[in-house]
Amino acid sequence: MECTFCQIVAGRIPADIVHQDEEFLAFRDIQPQAPKHLVIVPKTHIASITQLTSEQEGLIGRLILLARELAEKEGISSSGYRLAINCGAEGGQLVPHLHLHLLGGRKLDDQLG
Numbered sequence: 213m214e215c216t217f218c219q220i221v222a223g224r225i226p227a228d229i230v231h232q233d234e235e236f237l238a239f240r241d242i243q244p245q246a247p248k249h250l251v252i253v254p255k256t257h258i259a260s261i262t263q264l265t266s267e268q269e270g271l272i273g274r275l276i277l278l279a280r281e282l283a284e285k286e287g288i289s290s291s292g293y294r295l296a297i298n299c300g301a302e303g304g305q306l307v308p309h310l311h312l313h314l315l316g317g318r319k320l321d322d323q324l325g
Contacts, residue, residue: 221253227242230282250286251313252313253309253312264310279295
C-alpha cells in the first residue's frame with residue numbers, strides 16, 4: 213500500500229494544496245501546530261532523510277528554498293518561522309515519506325522538545 217503522502221501526491225487523498233510543481237507538493241497540515249503549518253513533500257517517494265543519497269543533494273537545497281518562498285507567500289517571512297524534518301519513529305516521523313514542516317504565524321516555543 214502506498215504511503216499517505218504518495219496518495220496525496222497522486223490525488224487519491226484530498227488535501228488543501230498551496231503549491232505544486234514537477235518536484236514538490238505543499239499542503240496545509242490537517243492537525244496544525246501553528247496558525248501557519250504547511251507540509252512540503254517531494255513527489256518522489258523517499259522514506260526518510262536517512263534514505264537520501266548524495267545524488268539528491270540538490271533536491272534538499274530546492275526543498276529549503278521552496279520553504280523560504282512559501283513562508284513569504286504565507287506572510288510569515290519577516291516575523292519568523294520554523295522548518296522541521298522529523299526522522300524515524302523516535303524523531304517523531306509519523307508518515308514514512310520525507311517531508312518538511314513549515315510553521316509560523318505566532319511565537320513558537322523556544323524549546324523543541
